[in-house]
Amino acid sequence: MKKITLIASLLLLISLSLTSCEADGIDPVYYINNNNNPGPVNNNPPGGDNDDDDDPVASEGDYFPMALNNEWDFIYTGDFDEDPAPMKIIGTEVIGGVTYYKINHYFQESGTDDLTGEADIHLRKNGGTYYERVSVDIPAANGLPSITIAPYEIIVLKDNLEVGESWTQTVTQTTTYGMSGFPPVTMTLNFKGTIMQKDLTVTVEGETFTDVIKEKMVQTIMGADYTTYIWFAKNVGPIKSESTGEGLSYQMALTSYIIN
Structure with a gap:
């Protein structure tokens, strides 16, 4: 099993992702491996005003190409000690009748001394x-109980919105601890994404990208905000990101990529 860090920032997206661990060893956002996961998760509460339903409106392009072996390699600066392995699409999986692309990690991955487990991350x-689509399975180890976080989906981009338009999403995250008599813990996560700019030309690590969308994603957990700006280039995918919140600050920049 690979080691994973429980991260509170979406980017994690952003994840992101995907920041700080909570007192009980659970991070407000990360992921869990479960081959019996259901399909697309509808996180809209009854009467809610979330904008997280499937969007049939035509895309304005491919701002996150999804194909087997697509790969993005980033360099990180800020509050991380080392760069993770390249982000890579490693397979496909049909869940609830919907085809997903399985990715090895989403923007951030690093080790901890005490927590080792499998992250299950899918894109569509x-x-x-x-x-x-995110979920996590951390088996019991080093005196700590097992931890599972039930699957849920997060919107990471809407490429057909105009500059200044936004969407909101409320997600219910359920965490189960492998301790007798300890009930599952439910947490509400709120997201707001906004299209800041479109049709940009951006240079990252010496390469110039055109037709770029800049997005702002704010993730609110227990009253704390985590903000990430992400730049997506047409036919390439994410090219850079800047994240801040609750004492965390880091940046990432694309250094190389493979698009099939």
Whole structure:
């Protein structure tokens, strides 16, 4: 099993992702491996005003190409000690009748001394909306109980919105601890994504990208905000990101990529 860090930032997207561990060893956002996971998760509460349903409106392009062996390699600066392995699409999986692309990690991955487990992360696109489906399985180890976080989906981009337009999403995350008599813990996560700019030309690590969308994603957990700006280039995918929140600050920049 690979080691994973429980991260509170979406980017994690952003994840992101995907920041600081909570007192009980659970991070507000990360992922869990479960081959019996259901398909697309509808996180809209009854009467809610979330904008997280499938979007049939035509996409304006491919801002996160999904194909087997697509790969993005980033350099990180800020509050991380080392760069993770390249982000890579490693397979496909049909869940609940919907095809997902399985990715090895989403923007950030590093080790901890005490927690080792499998992250299960899948991507899909419908119309102009891109989704990340996340879940985590951490087996009992080093005197700590097992931890599982039930699967849910996060919108990571809507490429067909105009500059200044936004969407909101409320997600219920359920965490189960492998301790007798300890009930599952439910947490509400709130997201707001906004399209800041479109049709940009951006240079990252010496390469110039055109037709770039800049997005702002704010993730609110227990009253704390985590903000990430992400730049997506057409036919390439994410090219850079800047994340801050609750004492965390880091940046990532694309150094190389393979698009099939």
